[in-house]
Amino acid sequence: GAVVSQHPSRVICKSGTSVKIECRSLDFQATTMFWYRQFPKQSLMLMATSNEGSKATYEQGVEKDKFLINHASLTLSTLTVTSAHPEDSSFYICSAVDWDSGNTIYFGEGSWLTVV
C-alpha cells in the first residue's frame, strides 16, 4: 500500500531553537496533508490542514506563527516548531490523502519531540 514517511522519528532540541519535521508521500501525490499532536493517552488533535501551493488552515487555538506549515510540493509538507519550549514536547503525526485511491488516508510513523 501507499506509504507516508515522517522524519525525524525522534528529536531533542534546546529551548528557544526551532525544529523541522518532514512528512513525505512516497508513491502518490498528496495535495492535502494533516498535522496532529497527540498527548499521552489522548486522541489525535488536529492542528492544521496543509494544502499544496496554498496557506495551511489552522484549527482554533493553534498558533500559526509558532507551528509553521509549508506544503511546497505535491509530496512534501513540513512542520516547523519555532522558538520551542518544553511544553511543546509531544508526539506529532502527519497524514496524507490519496485522492486517486478513493480518498484513502495514510499516516506517517510520527515524530517524538523533546524540548529541553
Place this chain on the structure above:
Amino acid sequence: AQTVTQSQPEMSVQEAETVTLSCTYDTSESNYYLFWYKQPPSRQMILVIRQEAYKQQNATENRFSVNFQKAAKSFSLKISDSQLGDTAMYFCASFTQGGSEKLVFGKGTKLTVNP
C-alpha cells in the same frame, strides 16, 4: 462543526469472542467518509476499515465489519474472532470534503483482548 464521539474509553473481550466498539459523529457535509484506525503501542496509525457515506452497504474487511446507520449518524466497529494482536487503541474518524477538508478523531477506545 464536525465531531466524533466514542463513549467507551475502555473495553475488554476474551480471545475468539466478538466485540463491538461504538462511534457517533456529526457533520453538516453531505460528502464524507468514516474510518476506524488502530493504534498499537508503537503509535503507528493503522487503517482498519473505511466507509463511504454515499454507500448503504456496510464495509467489511476480514474479521472487521461496521454497522453504518446514516440517519442516526452511528458507525460502530465489530471485531469477530478477537485475537491477542487486536489489543490496541481504536479511533473512529470522519473525513469531510467541502469548503475545507478535515479528518477529525474521536477520543478513542482502549481494547484489551484477554487470553
